[in-house]
Each structure stands twice: as structure tokens, then as C-alpha cells.
Amino acid sequence: MDQQLEVFIAVAEKKNFSRAAEELHMTQPAVSQYIQAFEREVGTRLLERTNKYVKLNKAGEIVYDHAKEILGLYTKMQRLVDDLTNKTSGPLAIGASYTFGEYILPHVIADMLDEYPQVAPTISIGNTRDIAELVLKHQMDVGIVEGDFQHDKLMIEPFAEDAMYIVAAPNHRLAQYKKITPQDLEKERWIVREIGSGTRKAADNLFASLKITPSSMMEFGSIQLIKESVEAGLGMSLLSQWAIRKELGMGTLKMIQVDGLPFTRKFSIVTSSPYRTKALDTFLAFVRRVSTEDGSGLW
Structure with a gap:
């Protein structure tokens, strides 16, 4: 069964019998036979086949998701047993x-x-x-x-614990202020991560704690891109101490001093x-x- 699952997963991910056979070091007819036997065992077709590609149908999507999980558990079981006798x-x-x-x-x-x-x-x-x-x-x-x-x-x-700080470019107007209010922060453009990110959740929690709704926000999917954008003057951001240590040391980013910070998570x-x-x-x-x-x- 485990080899059938491996063959099925390879075909699903490569979307091609030939490429799957090459990855598995098998012949294409052998891969086709494994897939046909697996479909008979499951009781339904799992793949839509054309001359150009192979793709999962609805049943195939369900089987693929569970097949990945089953193989993951099987591999973990093998490693746990091996651990009993090995370094x-x-x-x-x-x-x-x-x-x-x-x-x-x-x-x-x-x-x-x-x-x-x-x-x-x-x-x-x-x-x-x-x-x-x-x-x-x-x-x-x-x-x-x-x-x-x-x-x-x-x-x-x-x-x-991770301490997080608001940062901006050294020439940002708020970087020159000694006392900053939540209202000052609300007027600025904020550069944040996408929803689902821990850094984005921290920013949302900060906004809630300060009772502010930023007038402008930009979403980026990378911490490095956020830092480069803040350095370029596009806006300000809330970032981890770990992510900004080098930039603070080089003077390319500056902490914005606000009561209640650092924010911790x-x-x-x-x-x-x-x-x-x-x-x-x-x-x-x-x-x-x-x-x-x-x-x-x-x-």
C-alpha cells in the first residue's frame, strides 16, 4: 500500500506519468499499472487524463491529502523504531x-x-x-x-519571548520626535505582513491596544522586503528585535519611541x-x- 501511495503522490505532483516514472526510477507502464490498481482498490477514478497532462479530480484531491498524511505518519513510525537502537x-x-x-x-x-x-x-x-x-x-x-x-x-x-519595536527610516519625521502619541502613529503609512502571519497579528494587537486604525497600510509577504521598504521611506513597521539588530547597528533603521513598547509576544x-x-x-x-x-x- 505504501508504494501505491508513493506512486500516486508522485503522479499527482508531477502531473505527468513519464516525469513521475523518472523520479521513482520506474518504467511508465509500471506507474500506470500501480495507478490503475490503486484506483480499483479505492473504488473510483482519481485522475483526469489528457494527452497533455494528468490532474486530480475531486476524489483524487481527497485521497492525495490523506495519502500525504499517511506517508508522513508511516515515515515517522519507522524513524521512532529505528531510534530505539541507533544514535x-x-x-x-x-x-x-x-x-x-x-x-x-x-x-x-x-x-x-x-x-x-x-x-x-x-x-x-x-x-x-x-x-x-x-x-x-x-x-x-x-x-x-x-x-x-x-x-x-x-x-x-x-x-x-520576542520583543518588537516600531521602526522607521532615520529621516522619517517621527524619528525626530521625542514624544509620540497614538494619533501620530495613526496618520502614518504602515507596512505589515499578510493575514495569517504572526508578525501581522502582533501589529493588529498593537493597533488595538493603542486604539488606532492606521489611515494607510501596505501588505508585504517578506520581512526583508518590509525592512527595505521602511529604509526607503515608504512607511513604518512593527518588527522583531531579531530582525532589526543589524539595521539598528548600521543606522539604516531607527526605533520610534512610544509609551508601552516594546510589544512582546x-x-x-x-x-x-x-x-x-x-x-x-x-x-x-x-x-x-x-x-x-x-x-x-x-x-
Whole structure:
């Protein structure tokens, strides 16, 4: 059954029998036979076939979603059993939201691999909502997310606080003020992340706490793009201390001093099962060493 699922997933993702056969190191007739046998077993057609492409029908979409989850669970089961007799090693699928993934995770991975070089991590970066969904579907071993995240089907462990500051270009008019009111902030253009992002949720929570509704907002899907835009004078933003350390040091961004800041939020570990491989337990031990202040506990 597991090989049928692998073949079905490959065809669904490649949208082509020949490309799927090449990836699986099989012949195209063998792939076709696997698909036909799988469709008979399921009891319905799963793929729409034309001369140019292959695509999932409605039944195929349902089977594909569950097939990915089943294979993820099967792989995790194999690794857990292997762990009983082996050293800390093997693959580790990590998902992280942008701030942690881009500014903290590389240092965590480097430290871990110095001590445990046989661990083989793969990393995916996305917003908090997307990472949690991948963990829930067993396509990630662990996720690191931002903010006050809650989910009744996932295990969530807050492990560090993140301080967030309002930043603007050094020549921004508010960068020259000594005392800034919420009304001053309301008049400015804000550059924010998309809905579903932990950084966006933090910004929305800040606006609510200050009782303001910004007159203008721009949504960008990248922290780096937001920083470049703020430096260029497009507007101001609320960003993590981890994301702005270099820019503050170089003087290309400036903190805007507002009563009640920094705004704080949590970084949390997200997992879907109490059963963990040695590689995952080792990774989590390094993650928990992240300092809540300035990273001095790590680097």
C-alpha cells in the first residue's frame, strides 16, 4: 500500500506519468499499472487524463491529502523504531515562521550540527498558519511559530519571548520626535505582513491596544522586503528585535519611541505527537536555549 501511495503522490505532483516514472526510477507502464490498481482498490477514478497532462479530480484531491498524511505518519513510525537502537541521526523536517526561521533558526541548526552531524534537517519557512497546518498533517516533525497561537489538535509549548519595536527610516519625521502619541502613529503609512502571519497579528494587537486604525497600510509577504521598504521611506513597521539588530547597528533603521513598547509576544514549539525521535528531542533542546533577551545564550 505504501508504494501505491508513493506512486500516486508522485503522479499527482508531477502531473505527468513519464516525469513521475523518472523520479521513482520506474518504467511508465509500471506507474500506470500501480495507478490503475490503486484506483480499483479505492473504488473510483482519481485522475483526469489528457494527452497533455494528468490532474486530480475531486476524489483524487481527497485521497492525495490523506495519502500525504499517511506517508508522513508511516515515515515517522519507522524513524521512532529505528531510534530505539541507533544514535541521534536521520532526517528532521522543520517548519518555522519567518522571523524565527530567517534570523534565529540558522544559528540553532549550526550549533546542533556541530555536536550532532548525522542529523539531516530540512527547513521550510512560511507564516504561522501554514506551518501549523503542515505539522498537523504530519508533513513536518516540528514547527516554530510566533504569537499567541492556539490549536486544539496540536501540542504547543511557548519557550521564549520576542520583543518588537516600531521602526522607521532615520529621516522619517517621527524619528525626530521625542514624544509620540497614538494619533501620530495613526496618520502614518504602515507596512505589515499578510493575514495569517504572526508578525501581522502582533501589529493588529498593537493597533488595538493603542486604539488606532492606521489611515494607510501596505501588505508585504517578506520581512526583508518590509525592512527595505521602511529604509526607503515608504512607511513604518512593527518588527522583531531579531530582525532589526543589524539595521539598528548600521543606522539604516531607527526605533520610534512610544509609551508601552516594546510589544512582546511568544515563540512557541508546535508538535503533533508526544512520540519524538532522538533527532527531534536534540533539536528542541537547542531551540530552548534561545535567550529571551539578545541571543547571548546561543551565539
